[in-house]
Amino acid sequence: MLSAEHAEELRRALVALEAVVALRLEERCAYAIRTSDPRQAGQALLGRPLGLPGTEGIPGTGAYAGDGPLATLVRQCPLSAAEALTVVAAVAPEIDEKFAVYYSLLSDRPGVAHLTGEVVRTLTARTFPGRLAASELLGPHGRLRGMRLIEMDAVDAGPLVGQVRPHRDLVALLTGGTRAEPELSAGFPATRLQTAHTMADLIVSAEARRQLTAALDRIRHAGRVLDDWGFARRHDGVRGTLILFHGPPGTGKSMAAAVLARTAGRPAYRVDLAALVSKYIGETEKNLAGVFDRAEEEDCILVFDEADAVFGRRTEVSDARDRYANQEVSYLLQRVERHRGVVILTTNLLGNLDSAFARRIDLQVEFPAPGVAERLALWRAVLPAALPVADGVDFAGLAERYALTGAEIRDAALDAAYLAAANGQVVTAGYLVSGIRAAFAKSGRTPPPGKG
Ligand SMILES: Nc1ncnc2c1ncn2[C@@H]1O[C@H](COP(=O)(O)OP(=O)(O)OP(=O)(O)O)[C@@H](O)[C@H]1O
Numbered sequence: 001m002l003s004a005e006h007a008e009e010l011r012r013a014l015v016a017l018e019a020v021v022a023l024r025l026e027e028r029c030a031y032a033i034r035t036s037d038p039r040q041a042g043q044a045l046l047g048r049p050l051g052l053p054g055t056e057g058i059p060g061t062g063a064y065a066g067d068g069p070l071a072t073l074v075r076q077c078p079l080s081a082a083e084a085l086t087v088v089a090a091v092a093p094e095i096d097e098k099f100a101v102y103y104s105l106l107s108d109r110p111g112v113a114h115l116t117g118e119v120v121r122t123l124t125a126r127t128f129p130g131r132l133a134a135s136e137l138l139g140p141h142g143r144l145r146g147m148r149l150i151e152m153d154a155v156d157a158g159p160l161v162g163q164v165r166p167h168r169d170l171v172a173l174l175t176g177g178t179r180a181e182p183e184l185s186a187g188f189p190a191t192r193l194q195t196a197h198t199m200a201d202l203i204v205s206a207e208a209r210r211q212l213t214a215a216l217d218r219i220r221h222a223g224r225v226l227d228d229w230g231f232a233r234r235h236d237g238v239r240g241t242l243i244l245f246h247g248p249p250g251t252g253k254s255m256a257a258a259v260l261a262r263t264a265g266r267p268a269y270r271v272d273l274a275a276l277v278s279k280y281i282g283e284t285e286k287n288l289a290g291v292f293d294r295a296e297e298e299d300c301i302l303v304f305d306e307a308d309a310v311f312g313r314r315t316e317v318s319d320a321r322d323r324y325a326n327q328e329v330s331y332l333l334q335r336v337e338r339h340r341g342v343v344i345l346t347t348n349l350l351g352n353l354d355s356a357f358a359r360r361i362d363l364q365v366e367f368p369a370p371g372v373a374e375r376l377a378l379w380r381a382v383l384p385a386a387l388p389v390a391d392g393v394d395f396a397g398l399a400e401r402y403a404l405t406g407a408e409i410r411d412a413a414l415d416a417a418y419l420a421a422a423n424g425q426v427v428t429a430g431y432l433v434s435g436i437r438a439a440f441a442k443s444g445r446t447p448p449p450g451k452g
């Protein structure tokens with residue numbers, strides 16, 4: 001909910017917007033005849049000048065004073081007078097639909113009943129230079145879109161013909177709603193990583209644990225080192241942290257990423273590469289830019305699983321597609337370098353990573369296939385305390401005999417637990433071996449011969 005004071009700030013902005021609408025309608029009426037006869041309307045448009053003399057006739061940025069969300073936004077971005085009015089105009093119909101009707105009156109195109117880029121131009125400018133500036137403001141490189149304050153529908157008829165919508169975060173900010181958590185969407189192709197695990201559940205080598213602790217320190221103490229102690233002011237490119245987890249499948253890389261985020265108290269998102277990589281030229285970069293921008297805003301950790309798929313080696317250029325793929329990797333390289341947050345990459349194939357990329361990695365953690373001692377620890381760690389296990393199961397023997405990864409040990413234990421549940425019994429060595437055989441079969445290997 002907005003406080004009374006902040007609601008008043010918004011009300012004042014809408015009143016000011018309405019005054020601008022009235023002024024523009026007056027200006028239009030001086031030239032346009034409201035008629036259904038297209039020839040008469042055409043005549044009226046011919047009489048309308050491309051610009052008027054004088055100033056734009058909109059409230060200056062001084063009109064957004066105080067410490068409310070709108071004034072803070074105008075000050076911090078900072079927004080120009082035209083940008084601030086655009087933001088208010090985009091949000092206005094969310095509060096009162098009469099603004100949508102005003103916008104239809106301000107459009108020369110029939111059938112428009114919402115804010116368009118053209119209507120924004122009409123609202124924010126009346127001089128010729130002002131109209132030029134407004135066209136640029138709303139163009140593809142306009143700041144308002146870059147800052148994710150507004151979104152514009154792309155239409156064939158022209159860059160300013162499409163509908164202008166407020167970004168949902170902007171609506172939440174100005175109307176006092178809570179800011180929505182990012183969720184999987186075209187603009188944010190990522191899913192939240194949640195985990196039941198803590199650092200204590202991770203069975204890794206002493207070296208890996210050291211590196212993970214160092215990663216945690218970077219996440220936790222970035223504010224002190226970069227801001228308070230000034231590293232970010234003193235150096236370029238130290239804002240972000242790039243962490244690489246590498247090792248065979250099922251060794252706990254994804255688990256470790258989620259555990260790190262949970263321990264540091266930050267949300268983590270796994271970027272959905274399939275949704276991100278588009279076959280359309282330019283789209284992938286746009287999608288990536290959206291993800292990185294949002295992650296910076298929300299201060300969340302980005303996880304790229306199977307990173308070699310996107311951060312892979314640039315190939316020899318043999319056709320346009322290759323050149324394009326290389327261009328994407330280059331874009332990623334520089335975007336990651338600029339990123340003011342934590343990125344975790346996981347990969348099975350270290351050698352497949354682009355070498356320019358490898359140089360930028362701040363911390364590298366290896367997750368080797370577990371040895372006998374780790375396998376025993378894994379067997380103990382994966383079994384929940386309430387699981388009934390038959391007396392005398394030789395876990396040390398299982399660890400010794402079967403070279404399984406953490407994920408396989410978990411799967412085998414789960415299989416055994418279901419077998420026990422279905423048969424109304426406790427987990428026996430036999431059920432465990434049956435689960436282990438299934439795990440071997442799943443990866444196309446044969447278990448060692450002999451007993452079991
Ligand atoms: N080192 C480990 N310590 C504790 N549990 C583990 C470990 N490795 C795997 N596990 C168990 O196996 C599950 C799956 O592992 P995870 O998905 O993290 O492996 P991964 O290395 O990301 O595999 P992939 O390379 O196939 O993505 C974990 O959630 C956890 O239950």
Ligand SMILES: [Mg+2]
Pocket residue numbers: 253254255305346
């Ligand atoms: Mg994984």
